[in-house]
Amino acid sequence: MNETLKVIADRYSCRDYRPDMPSDDKLRAIAEAAIQAPSGMNRQPWRVIVVKDKALMKDIEDEAMSYLKNLEDSSTYQRIMDRGGALFYGAPCMIVVPIEQNDYSLIDCGIICQNIALAATSLGIANVICGLTNMAFKGERADEFRRRLGFPSGYVFGCSVLLGYANTTKAPHTPDKEKILFIE
Numbered sequence: 302m303n304e305t306l307k308v309i310a311d312r313y314s315c316r317d318y319r320p321d322m323p324s325d326d327k328l329r330a331i332a333e334a335a336i337q338a339p340s341g342m343n344r345q346p347w348r349v350i351v352v353k354d355k356a357l358m359k360d361i362e363d364e365a366m367s368y369l370k371n372l373e374d375s376s377t378y379q380r381i382m383d384r385g386g387a388l389f390y391g392a393p394c395m396i397v398v399p400i401e402q403n404d405y406s407l408i409d410c411g412i413i414c415q416n417i418a419l420a421a422t423s424l425g426i427a428n429v430i431c432g433l434t435n436m437a438f439k440g441e442r443a444d445e446f447r448r449r450l451g452f453p454s455g456y457v458f459g460c461s462v463l464l465g466y467a468n469t470t471k472a473p474h475t476p477d478k479e480k481i482l483f484i485e
């Protein structure tokens with residue numbers, strides 16, 4: 302297995318972080334790997350916002366949890382509570398990817414997040430793609446968070462990736478090889 306395939310195989314979603322912050326050099330390398338992602342018609346409809354501000358992360362996390370708690374279907378809220386009650390799992394930093402919407406921007410957003418996850422893994426930084434951050438952008442504080450995160454006008458929350466050092470590790474999921482089909 303070459304280095305790239307090994308990083309892909311080693312990546313897993315970390316849900317338990319230590320408080321120590323990755324170095325700016327590593328965070329910058331991850332952010333630069335992010336923006337090397339392909340995008341439909343090379344529109345690059347994204348920003349890559351590295352958030353190290355603890356107070357801002359806590360505000361976003363609290364708002365997302367409160368939004369989830371008040372949903373009619375509280376099963377997601379309950380699942381997070383069963384996992385320890387922290388949407389961000391104690392991660393010291395995150396990358397938020399706002400996008401400018403077009404037909405491909407959600408796909409572009411997924412690809413950029415995978416670049417972030419793989420670059421982080423290659424540097425020994427644990428990570429998890431965190432779509433549920435979106436919940437903080439559905440309620441009354443959405444505009445406040447867009448402003449505090451510096452979203453350009455017209456950009457909406459796309460996705461986020463939590464980053465840090467793993468407190469406990471887990472194995473990558475077992476891939477289902479039945480999903481691969483060769484037609485010859």
Ligand SMILES: Cc1cc2nc3c(=O)[nH]c(=O)nc-3n(C[C@H](O)[C@H](O)[C@H](O)COP(=O)(O)O)c2cc1C
Nearest residue numbers: 312313314315316429430431432433434472473474
């Ligand atoms: C688009 C997307 C959104 C996700 N959102 C969350 C999330 O909000 N919280 C979380 O703990 N994991 C989230 N995940 C991680 C998945 O649950 C995880 O990738 C899946 O369970 C497979 O596990 P693995 O990443 O360890 O292989 C997300 C993954 C993707 C691709």
